[in-house]
Amino acid sequence: MKDMRGLVYGGPGNRSWTEIPDPAIQDPRDAVIRVDAVTICGTDLHILGGDVPETAAGRVLGHEAVGTVIETGGGVAGLVAGDRVLASCISACGICRFCREGVYGQCLGGGGWILGHLVDGVQSEYARIPFADLSTYKLPEQVSDESAVLLADILPTSYEVGVLNGRVQPGDTVVIVGAGPIGLAAVLAARLYSPAHIVVIDKAESRLQAAKMFGADTTIVAGGEDPREVLLALTGGLGADVAMEAVGTPQTFELCASLVRPGGRIANIGVHGKPATLHLEDLWIRNVTITTGLVDTFSTPKLLDMLVADRLDLSHMITHRFPLEDFMPAYDVFADPVRTGALKVVLSR
Structure with a gap:
């Protein structure tokens, strides 16, 4: 994790691809992943437009990624280093009333939409994933990184x-x-x-x-x-x-x-x-x-099954591809779809 970099929000209209501290396990239920594929969401543009005041300057953006588990905390079950996973846009404690009802977006135990919002997100080379055993999904070999990343949020x-x-x-x-x-x-x-x-x-x-x-x-x-x-x-x-x-x-x-x-x-x-x-x-x-609603991601396993069974054709959704270090031009392309024709952009290693 040498020369770790991430896309940092500097306040409305301000973003930079810059050096940031390496992620580390902060809670026994955390995992650290190497980010292999990541995308930009319209919500990130709303944050940059000042529409989400809860997101503080200095926050690493992003909540949609596929990665490889590097390290897990002692309280994480079912994940080991080397696992290839989808990192969900929603984190779930699994214990509070809302999580027990499957309404993970309203988690009262420190989850919900926190990645790239209230804690550092996944538009970076490595990322910390809270509540990792309940907020990631192991990926079958036949599902590509590009298809899987679309199941983190938009689907x-x-x-x-x-x-x-x-x-x-x-x-x-x-x-x-x-x-x-x-x-x-x-x-x-x-x-x-x-x-x-x-x-x-x-x-x-x-x-x-x-x-x-x-x-x-x-x-x-x-x-x-x-x-x-x-x-x-x-x-x-x-x-x-x-x-x-x-x-x-x-x-x-x-x-x-x-x-x-x-x-x-x-x-x-x-x-x-x-x-x-x-x-x-x-x-x-x-x-x-x-x-109205914030996504809960209770449907992610079902959507993943449909993807494996070729019931969802996502092949036309990604229009632009960039190396992971090209976040600044990728944002420029994604933010101007009338000129660029961009739908989803994906950055990968």
Whole structure:
């Protein structure tokens, strides 16, 4: 672990790939991993934009990685040095009430979303993983690092917070606002439930083309066609059964509220840093259900099984690849998808 480096948050708009202390076991339930593949999340951009004030300057960012176990604390069961693992974006103590209910994102025992948020994350050469036996998943040989890293966050987030919270059913009309990685993963996850229509809205034509490749039936350029007119025409004047917000802005949330049918569901997935107006004067009479959520990652084993069984095709999600030391240009590419066409970027050794 000589010349250890990581991507350090220096406050809003400030990041650097710089030398940092080597990670070390701090608790018997910790493990230290060598980071073999890691990616950047839209949430990291929200942190850099100042939308997540709990993240302090000096924090190493990142919560999605595949790595090799280097060392484990004395309280870690089931992991040994040399194991290849997926490091989950959510850490779970396994003891508190929420963990016992499978709601790991709300862990009261020091877990939840802490990596790259409240403790140093995984955008580094090596990383400390708290609650390692419950917050990592051993990977089968046939699953590549690149596919596995997409199960750290975006697939379980879209599946749990979008599809399951939105109660997608066969024959539904589903509209997804935002065709970034989360929105595209929501297309993949929604298709598992055989909806009649999947409609995707985004301002970037390249991302709408990607949405079609992932299985969207209809795409709408934001600022072009009136999405409400398109949805009403598709559904005989009713609107969407499920509207998923996958951006995290007031405008996109309010758009979802305007597209959902009476008795429909709005599933908010995006990370919000500003207030959104809830138009109860329109919604109170329409029996609309609104859900929010932080991913719990209870679905990760099931998604991993589907990946092994070739039921999830993630081959088109990664558009850019970089060496591990090229985090600064990788962030530049990921943060400007309209220009670069970036979906997910992966950095690896």
